Amino acid sequence: MLIYRRTSLLESSAQTLVNTVNCVGVMGKGIAKEFRDREPQMYAAYRRICEQKLLRPGKLWLWKGSTQWVLNFPTKDHWRNPSKLEWIEQGLQRFVSGFSELGIREISFPRLGCGNGGLNWDNVQPVMEHYLAPLKIQIFIHDFDKKIGLPEHLEHVPSILAGEIDTAPSYTEFLSMLPRAIELAGPNFIDLSSHERLSAEYDGTELRLSTPNVEWAFDAEDLWGIWVSLQKGFLTQEKAGWAAFESGSALISLLALLPFVRLIEIQRFGDAASELALELAQPATSIAPADAQSTEQMTLQWH
Known part of the structure; x- marks a missing residue:
């Protein structure tokens, strides 16, 4: 499944992140600079690989970290030169042929070869979609970063709730926050997509959400x-609303009031419209290897 995710790639919770690189170790x-600063061990290994001239356009190198993996994807030969669309296509072909064997089941891509690479996204996008859309794993393309916030009249809710919990909440604490969020939102609670007025009630056993025209129970x-x-x-709204037809948007709107999540915009491949979704709001963590001395990290996983 291919979904456009309007956040920074480095904030993605995906199993694997794609890092666009050149083949001279820069x-x-x-x-790439963000990954260099974040993962100095990976950068050192990358430089050694480039010195041995093992990394070329169309070859990919997978760094397996303890929390996330990084797929180093050459979009340039030399850092001074622009990217070429044919190199993007060669790398995607290699990814399609090898991702399953490597155990990649979820991955976040940037706009390959665009930005410092100089390629036009209008040309790159259809190539990426051609190769990635048919795959049966979760694939995100981070085409741009769009900040989505709560309406001003609801901004106080997560701020107050954040002061009432000390650590990442447990499931029990999650449930206890629902009636408190409903109370704090009061009559200003709305569906963040349709802007329709919402009512909510949680009695400790069942959550009920309703609009003037429909009611859902969970x-x-x-x-x-x-x-x-x-x-x-x-x-996503689809996952949130699996238990009750067309309830996803209302549930996302309620959960967005909690302090440990943030609203994001996504767009599914083939859909004309975007939608709101949620991701966990947590600081970026290091993705250094579980065993920094492992020689497995110093070699190409496929080429």
């Missing part, structure tokens, strides 16, 4: 399923 600008099993999905780092 990570001086753009997303029992303990439904709420547990929502919690589990959210803990994976990313929650």
Whole structure:
């Protein structure tokens, strides 16, 4: 499944992140520089690989970290030269042929070869979609970063709730925050997509959400399923509303009031319109290897 995710790639919770690189060992600008600063061990290994002239356009190098993996994807030969669309296509072909064997099941891509690479996104996008859209794993393309916030009249809700919890909440604390969020939102609670007025009630057993025209009910099993999905780092309206038809937008609107999530914009491949989703709001963590001395990290995983 291909989804456009309007956030920074480095904030993605995906299993694997794609880092665009050249083949001479320089990570001086753009997303590559961010990875260099964040992962000095990976950068050192990358320089050694480039010195041995093992990395070329069309070859890919996978760095397996303890929390996330990084797929180093050459879009340039030399850092001074522009990217070429044919190199993007060669790399994508290699990815398609090798991702399953490597165990990649979820991955975030940037706009390959654009920005410092000089390619036009209008030319790159259809190539990426051609190769990535048919794949049966979760694929995100971070085409741009768009900040989505709560309406001004609801901004106080997560701020107050954040002061009432000390650590990352447990499932029990998550449930306890629901009635408190509803109370703090009061009559100003709305569907963040349709802007329709919403009403909500949680009695400790069942959550009820309603608009003037429809009402949904969610029992303990439904709420547990929502919690589990959210803990994976990313929650869409489709996943949120699996238990009740067309309830996803209303549920996202309620959960967006909680202090440990943030609203993001996504757009599914093939859909004309974007939609709101949620991801866990957490600081970026290091993705250094579990064993920094492992020689496995110093070699190409496929080429």
